[in-house]
Amino acid sequence: MNWTWFYKWGSPKWFYSMSGKFLPWLVTASVLLLGIGLIWGLAFAPPDYQQGNSFRIIYIHVPAALLAQSIYIMLAGTGIIGLIWKIKLADVALRQAAPIGAWMTVIALTSGAIWGKPTWGAYWVWDARLTSMLILLFLYLGIIALGQAITNRDSAARGCALLAVVGVVNIPIIKYSVEWWNTLHQPASFSYSHQPAMPTQMWLPLLIAVLGFYCFFGAVLFARMRLELLRRESGSRWADAEIARLLKDRI
Template sequence: MWQIFHKLGSPKWFYGIASKLMPWLLWLGAGLLLAGLVWGLAFAPKDYLQGNSYRILYIHVPSAFLAQSVYLMMASAAVVTLVWRIKLADLFVRSVAPVGAIFTFLALFTGAVWGKPTWGTWWIWDARLTSMLILLFLYFGVIALSSAISDEKSAARSTAVLVLVGVVNIPIIKYSVEWWNTLHQPATFKLTEKPSMSPDMWVPLLLAVLGLYLIFGWLACLRMQTEILTRESRTRWVQELVRSGEG
């Protein structure tokens, strides 16, 4: 187990593994996401209260899931950075922070589109919406801080601390609909409860969620490979990779 853990900290080893995984992540993810979106947007039945406007859920929910999950992954990597000082963990944080910001923006945008016909307004300072906006600012802060400090080690430590401070916002996002009076509806999926939607509505949603997670995996690998080539540009294995045309 420890040997695998240390191998994961090797940029060269990770680069090779990522190259093998990426085609599977991309095509399987794209297939599941496309199937879920086509099924949900075109063939799932209308909601008895919201009609067709609820279909934005098939984009909104996967984006919101990823927005929070990516930050939790970053927090785990931040712990590894601070405790074990494995530079690949910091590289992960730097690579996926922009991706997390995009998913958060997409969740906010689709939420606003959904909110207009449902609540009669594009935006309200609802607890869930406000905490999601804070998450977007946290992503921006991580991106800015990691770019502002020239020394890699100092940037890694400072960014890791910021990520861990901001992780307190994740449970606020999750439980905001239970802790406060909000307009936002409760979670669509709960591990301890049966889905309130019919199977022909929640199955495509599940496919879209799984597909987007796999697409994120592909994006994370792609961006990390780019960062590895930049950081390790002076090493022999990267120079050989570039000469062979694979880098």
């Protein structure tokens, strides 16, 4: 197997130029997919036979919750790469993805609370799924705070990576919480082994919205990482050339 791509993507200069090429496509894809998925879900999908129109919150809630968990798994993955190979780019990715993950968790929790009121009669219950998602938010906030509290860059990278790796134990707890404990929360909407329990007109826009959220995450992550790389690498020839170009474009 050819591993050169691994080292290439670990180079800040290479990543900066490649991400610049991907960024406009990610932005276009996320605008299109989010637009189609959300409008389809809001206006064209049929109402649920039990929940009526309140079920339409699913098109915000499920993509945000899925993405919040995927970003955490990515944090743990970049944490392991950073701890083993000491790749600086892994730390940049971890630290820049954490705030986006925290915001996605906030969207999942708030949209879930709003959905809970007409469906369960309460905004919040101390149920296994809701509590484990709240713990996910605290893990994100812990990683962000730890990164800001440690001034030494290498120590901060190691601390954040360790916390990300240890905290990943919460992800299977979130996933299986609806099976292990009695819960008000409904089971998973999508699975690898079964057809969705919804008609196509309901799950197809959900799938499109999920893809839109992932593209959105990719675009925001790339934008954040590119700025952070310019900051960290300023002084190197490629970064100073890029900064000079950006400053010249402004005048």
